[in-house]
Amino acid sequence: MNDFTMTKDAxxxxxxxxxxxxxxxxxxxxxxxxxxxxxxxxxxxxxxxRGIIITSGKKDFAGGMDLNVLADMKTTSGDSPAKGVFxxxxxxxxxxxxxxxxxxxxxxxxxxxxxxxxxxxxAMGIGFELPLSAHRIFAATNPKAKxxxxxxxxxxxxGAGGTTRLVRKLGAMGASPYLLEGKSLAPAKAKSAGLIDExxxxxxxxxxxxxxxxxxxxxxxPWDAKGYKMPGGGPYHPSGFMTFVAASAMVNGKTQGAFPAxxxxxxxxxxxxxxxxxxxxxxxxxxxxxxxxNPSSTxxxxxxxxxxxxxxxxxxxxxxxxxxxxxxxxxxxxxxxxAGIALVSAQAGMDVILIDQKQKAADKGKAYSEAYMNKRIKxxxxxxxxxxxxxxxxxxxxxYNALxxxxxxIEAVFxxxxxxxxxxxxxxxxxxxxxxxxxxxxxxxxSDLAKASSRPEQFIGIHFFSPVxxxxxxxxxxxxxxxxxxxxxxxxYVRQIRKTPIVVNDARFFYANRCIIPYINEGMRLVAEGVxxxxxxNAARMLxxxxxxxxxxxxxxxxxxxxxxxxxxLAMGNDYPDGAVDDVLFWMENQGRIGRKAKAGFxxxxxxxxxxxxxEGLSEKYPLLDQQPDLIEVQHRLMxxxxxxxxxALEDGVLxxxxxxxxxxxxxxxxxxxxxxxxxWLDILGTPYAANRCKELQxxxxxxxxxxxxxxxMADKGQSFYxxxxxxxxAA
Ligand code: NAD
Numbered sequence: 001m002n003d004f005t006m007t008k009d010a011x012x013x014x015x016x017x018x019x020x021x022x023x024x025x026x027x028x029x030x031x032x033x034x035x036x037x038x039x040x041x042x043x044x045x046x047x048x049x050r051g052i053i054i055t056s057g058k059k060d061f062a063g064g065m066d067l068n069v070l071a072d073m074k075t076t077s078g079d080s081p082a083k084g085v086f087x088x089x090x091x092x093x094x095x096x097x098x099x100x101x102x103x104x105x106x107x108x109x110x111x112x113x114x115x116x117x118x119x120x121x122x123a124m125g126i127g128f129e130l131p132l133s134a135h136r137i138f139a140a141t142n143p144k145a146k147x148x149x150x151x152x153x154x155x156x157x158x159g160a161g162g163t164t165r166l167v168r169k170l171g172a173m174g175a176s177p178y179l180l181e182g183k184s185l186a187p188a189k190a191k192s193a194g195l196i197d198e199x200x201x202x203x204x205x206x207x208x209x210x211x212x213x214x215x216x217x218x219x220x221x222p223w224d225a226k227g228y229k230m231p232g233g234g235p236y237h238p239s240g241f242m243t244f245v246a247a248s249a250m251v252n253g254k255t256q257g258a259f260p261a262x263x264x265x266x267x268x269x270x271x272x273x274x275x276x277x278x279x280x281x282x283x284x285x286x287x288x289x290x291x292x293x294n295p296s297s298t299x300x301x302x303x304x305x306x307x308x309x310x311x312x313x314x315x316x317x318x319x320x321x322x323x324x325x326x327x328x329x330x331x332x333x334x335x336x337x338x339a340g341i342a343l344v345s346a347q348a349g350m351d352v353i354l355i356d357q358k359q360k361a362a363d364k365g366k367a368y369s370e371a372y373m374n375k376r377i378k379x380x381x382x383x384x385x386x387x388x389x390x391x392x393x394x395x396x397x398x399x400y401n402a403l404x405x406x407x408x409x410i411e412a413v414f415x416x417x418x419x420x421x422x423x424x425x426x427x428x429x430x431x432x433x434x435x436x437x438x439x440x441x442x443x444x445x446x447s448d449l450a451k452a453s454s455r456p457e458q459f460i461g462i463h464f465f466s467p468v469x470x471x472x473x474x475x476x477x478x479x480x481x482x483x484x485x486x487x488x489x490x491x492x493y494v495r496q497i498r499k500t501p502i503v504v505n506d507a508r509f510f511y512a513n514r515c516i517i518p519y520i521n522e523g524m525r526l527v528a529e530g531v532x533x534x535x536x537x538n539a540a541r542m543l544x545x546x547x548x549x550x551x552x553x554x555x556x557x558x559x560x561x562x563x564x565x566x567x568x569x570l571a572m573g574n575d576y577p578d579g580a581v582d583d584v585l586f587w588m589e590n591q592g593r594i595g596r597k598a599k600a601g602f603x604x605x606x607x608x609x610x611x612x613x614x615x616e617g618l619s620e621k622y623p624l625l626d627q628q629p630d631l632i633e634v635q636h637r638l639m640x641x642x643x644x645x646x647x648x649a650l651e652d653g654v655l656x657x658x659x660x661x662x663x664x665x666x667x668x669x670x671x672x673x674x675x676x677x678x679x680x681w682l683d684i685l686g687t688p689y690a691a692n693r694c695k696e697l698q699x700x701x702x703x704x705x706x707x708x709x710x711x712x713x714m715a716d717k718g719q720s721f722y723x724x725x726x727x728x729x730x731a732a
Contacts, residue, residue, distance in 0.1 A: 003032040006039040012050035014043035019057030026062035028126045029069045037095040044103040051211035055118035064125025071301040073399040091287040098134035114214035116207040121145040129162035137196040138203035139187035146427040148184025157265035159288030164280045168223040171231030173243045224664040234273040258544035265668035295684045299676025302370030307659040321488035333413035334365025340468025346393040348496045353402045362396035412440040421452035438462040446506045456481040462527045473667035502660035512668040517640040521581040523549025530625035533614045536540040539634040546670040554601035559594040643678035651710040658725045679721040691715035
């Protein structure tokens with residue numbers, strides 16, 4: 001494998017080209033790093049070489065480190081994994097530092113060879129850390145290119161010198177959007193922000209000119225020059241002090257300390273800022289090792305990168321079905337969900353027929369797309385031409401005949417099986433025979449809805465989350481009779497709208513709501529027991545959930561919760577387990593405190609709908625316990641009640657693939673992302689501990705914590721989910 005090649009020309013320029021032959025995007029692994037390092041040695045030692053250009057043979061520079069390598073690093077690093085990981089990272093630091101010092105005399109800083117990085121397109125992760133070690137970065141004028149350090153998004157941080165170099169280049173404050181938020185920029189903006197040096201139509205030519213004329217002084221990085229001071233000051237500088245204190249508070253406010261990589265990153269920045277550059281690199285490597293050794297990083301990389309991508313690329317798509325890409329979609333019901341579905345479909349270039357009972361309602365649904373595009377134009381993210389093109393693709397009407405050449409229908413009318421049945425029949429009278437019909441129902445079993453259809457094999461669930469344009473998960477539900485072509489159609493559609501699909505079998509509440517509802521219910525149970533609402537919500541937020549269960553039920557509305565509870569009770573009869581929850585739910589509903597939309601729920605709201613403190617009336621009805629429970633006890637109740645449902649979904653065959661269970665939970669309802677998802681979390685805990693904890697929770701709080709047979713069996717055998725089920729998921 002040769003990911004790098006080097007050529008030397010008559011002018012004395014050694015050009016190192018990065019081109020991973022078996023991939024469409026360059027990614028770095030240890031072998032590639034070693035090859036690059038050998039070429040650098042060669043070029044530095046060769047007297048005929050005056051300077052070096054590092055570039056790519058592809059349209060982009062590089063996508064980053066091969067995350068599979070990082071995920072496996074600790075298992076492939078021998079008997080002393082932390083030492084092995086640290087040494088591996090330090091070998092990368094040494095190679096990049098060699099580029100930076102470029103053979104110059106350590107004392108006089110003279111005699112080095114200029115190294116330029118030329119980026120034809122996107123340069124992310126180590127694809128930007130490598131250029132950061134060069135002396136000058138040239139990028140092509142390519143508005144589609146992205147330059148940045150996105151590691152934090154998958155539970156890592158830039159560990160190949162990117163953290164140390166960017167902080168020294170831009171200062172802690174300047175570097176924070178790129179390091180802490182993983183923000184990336186197009187080349188022109190990256191230049192204005194000081195991330196790169198030049199942007200032009202012919203960066204290769206400009207780099208050559210620069211290399212041939214560079215002086216000794218041009219090769220000295222600010223942090224290697226005498227008297228270097230960090231922009232904005234270090235932690236003990238008066239203004240630097242403000243930055244560091246504020247950053248720490250802000251980051252902890254946002255993450256609640258639940259993300260190990262963010263904490264490690266802040267530590268690497270803070271500690272690294274107080275020591276010489278080389279020591280800072282060692283500190284960065286130690287913190288990076290710490291993150292890699294934490295099971296959270298492996299779980300996050302696995303779910304948020306490797307498996308998420310595998311699902312997006314069709315890992316679970318029936319392979320025997322030809323391309324089912326959608327050209328014309330019919331959306332029935334132009335309410336909150338229908339309007340969003342119309343928008344994302346039109347954004348993906350499909351023609352959309354948006355139907356409601358009255359023209360006014362259909363128009364209102366289309367106006368949602370208009371308002372959305374207006375907002376984007378205001379923010380400089382869209383143009384009026386784009387808006388006009390998008391709106392021209394949406395036809396708002398009441399006429400079912402407009403569906404005559406549609407190839408996919410998504411129904412999002414009221415959650416009422418009778419209305420849905422009428423709509424299904426009316427639509428099927430108008431659509432072609434091979435058109436797939438999908439329902440966006442959130443609670444009604446697909447196999448029951450399919451009874452209204454004359455072609456149940458073409459009937460499927462495509463369940464979006466609200467708001468459609470922001471939520472990345474789409475849950476696809478197979479009814480009893482749903483055939484492969486319908487599944488393939490749904491998956492191809494989800495791919496077109498660039499969201500992440502999971503495919504599950506039909507059951508009450510499918511997968512996501514099956515887990516979310518117990519989470520919300522456990523929150524309300526805790527309140528009914530006299531646990532402080534603040535403790536309930538904060539316990540969840542400290543686990544990395546975006547909102548606690550009480551805030552979540554306020555957002556989704558308490559009357560909806562009550563409606564679902566009544567319908568569930570009706571369907572389950574004596575098996576219905578949630579009486580204690582209903583006390584709270586129905587009482588809140590009776591008080592008219594139905595959530596944010598009524599500006600009254602578990603929280604108080606002002607007239608503008610801004611949330612204030614918890615409503616005091618709650619503790620009058622449910623007096624607070626004198627002795628509040630331990631934080632971990634509350635957290636375990638909130639976590640276990642969801643993950644046990646995920647295990648049961650797997651046991652029942654609703655979940656067919658553990659990857660979908662984990663990715664779906666993080667994207668669907670923000671399940672503690674640091675854990676990699678519910679099944680990854682059980683693996684982190686270890687199934688024997690988890691099974692034992694179930695018993696304790698069951699004894700203390702009730703049968704909903706009963707340990708599922710599957711989990712008990714795995715605990716007895718000492719198995720993990722990714723160990724036991726990984727053969728089924730190797731396709732990734
Ligand atoms: P909504 O009340 O905002 O919109 C429903 C729309 O359907 C209304 O505009 C109504 O006029 C229209 N409609 C009703 N009967 C019709 C008919 N016979 N023909 C054409 N149009 C008709 O509801 P919503 O929140 O958009 O939910 C729609 C569906 O999506 C429901 O099945 C719901 O369970 C599901 N869903 C909702 C959410 C959510 O968060 N709101 C999330 C996932 C799924």
